[in-house]
């Protein structure tokens with residue numbers, strides 16, 4: 001029985017480490033400038049945790065194998081622990097996770113959550129059960145105020161804009177697709193109309209909550225044109241599974257043409 005347990009433990013280590021090395025399931029190719037730094041952070045975290053996992057589980061398998069049927073069984077079973085080793089282990093684990101957290105925070109703060117870069121395109125991202133809407137400020141560069149009492153999906157006034165009375169809202173563009181030009185920094189301002197949603201694009205390696213009553217901002221620069229999927233990664237209700245939209249990364253010329261077309265259709 002003890003041998004079977006030791007072999008099972010060893011197999012778990014080998015198979016798990018094999019999956020980490022081969023990683024048959026992984027993110028699609030990155031498309032943003034910050035993604036490579038985030039990928040490096042992922043790889044480092046996996047490597048550190050993987051080595052510790054293999055050491056801990058491997059040692060356990062060896063102990064089970066080595067000490068099965070030992071005469072010191074009773075002594076082992078009644079072990080009282082080690083008053084010096086245990087706090088030292090706990091401190092090392094704490095130090096390790098705080099260090100990994102600090103390194104990850106540095107990457108995130110520098111590349112994603114720091115304020116907008118000069119010349120950034122500002123876009124509001126609104127989550128609602130169960131759709132995403134994207135607002136561009138128009139030529140005046142200002143978002144008009146939103147009026148919750150005027151929000152009406154039936155009439156297409158998803159964000160409660162009052163274009164007749166608010167000058168800044170007149171040229172705002174509201175779209176169901178997030179279209180951005182390649183190579184230009186983009187600042188997304190995340191907002192929610194109802195419950196917590198989470199904006200996630202795998203190719204950008206960015207996931208950030210959209211929380212009702214608060215505003216969070218993230219930034220990215222997409223380098224490769226194409227269509228990518230935006231999903232909601234926070235369970236937000238029965239229709240959560242179908243809450244997604246498209247991110248279209250286009251050339252600067254295509255983006256200008258798209259803006260003109262959207263402005264006409266508002």
Ligand SMILES: [Cu+2]
Nearest residue numbers: 232234236240
């Ligand atoms: Cu959701």
